[in-house]
Amino acid sequence: NAGVTQTPKFQVLKTGQSMTLQCAQDMNHEYMSWYRQDPGMGLRLIHYSVGAGITDQGEVPNGYNVSRSTTEDFPLRLLSAAPSQTSVYFCASSYRDDTQYFGPGTRLTVL
Amino acid sequence: AQSVTQLDSQVPVFEEAPVELRCNYSSSVSVYLFWYVQYPNQGLQLLLKYLSGSTLVKGINGFEAEFNKSQTSFHLRKPSVHISDTAEYFCAVSDRGSTLGRLYFGRGTQLTVWP
Numbered sequence: 747n748a749g750v751t752q753t754p755k756f757q758v759l760k761t762g763q764s765m766t767l768q769c770a771q772d773m774n775h776e777y778m779s780w781y782r783q784d785p786g787m788g789l790r791l792i793h794y795s796v797g798a799g800i801t802d803q804g805e806v807p808n809g810y811n812v813s814r815s816t817t818e819d820f821p822l823r824l825l826s827a828a829p830s831q832t833s834v835y836f837c838a839s840s841y842r843d844d845t846q847y848f849g850p851g852t853r854l855t856v857l
Numbered sequence: 858a859q860s861v862t863q864l865d866s867q868v869p870v871f872e873e874a875p876v877e878l879r880c881n882y883s884s885s886v887s888v889y890l891f892w893y894v895q896y897p898n899q900g901l902q903l904l905l906k907y908l909s910g911s912t913l914v915k916g917i918n919g920f921e922a923e924f925n926k927s928q929t930s931f932h933l934r935k936p937s938v939h940i941s942d943t944a945e946y947f948c949a950v951s952d953r954g955s956t957l958g959r960l961y962f963g964r965g966t967q968l969t970v971w972p
Contacts, residue, residue, distance in 0.1 A: 787964060788963055789960075836900060836901065844889070845906060847903075848900040848901040850899065850900045851899075
């Protein structure tokens with residue numbers, strides 16, 4: 747099993763550009779989440795999904811969109827990148843309320 | 858909503874000394890509790906978790922944690938640390954039986970082990 751994979755590992759964007767961060771898991775987990783990690787802030791939940799076709803907002807959803815068309819994939823879209831979105835992004839998956847498994851992260855810089 | 862407080866943002870210790878990283882949470886419902894570790898430039902890895910049963914939980918790399926319901930705490934301990942334990946440690950909670958699968962994280966504690 748590859749677990750949770752994320753691409754790309756690094757990305758630099760200019761303000762106003764859009765992009766999609768990819769996340770895939772091969773553990774057949776129902777639950778998938780996106781977090782951002784900023785220094786001194788821990789991990790904050792952006793969006794999450796409890797199954798294919800079902801998504802909801804977390805603590806910091808503004809500026810991001812998600813969709814879940816399959817169990818395996820949960821892409822995160824930045825609509826119009828802003829410097830405040832410079833962060834490290836982690837995708838995670840789990841079986842309900844049990845252990846979440848994290849991907850290796852995407853380090854995003856917005857200039 | 859849940860909240861998680863990690864009482865120390867930085868903990869420096871010497872190699873082979875004991876360490877305790879403190880975590881308190883607030884919740885109106887029963888919870889599951891987790892400790893994750895993040896090594897530099899890596900993702901998060903599960904250290905240990907409390908779901909039910911014995912309140913003393915043992916994890917990987919010699920770490921253990923004790924769930925104290927009355928004090929709403931889940932402190933992480935190791936009797937003798939190594940240089941390789943230098944990392945950031947996150948405490949997290951989820952609602953027991955929740956259908957949402959949400960984790961609430963503390964802000965993290967940076968453990969630095971000196972030779």
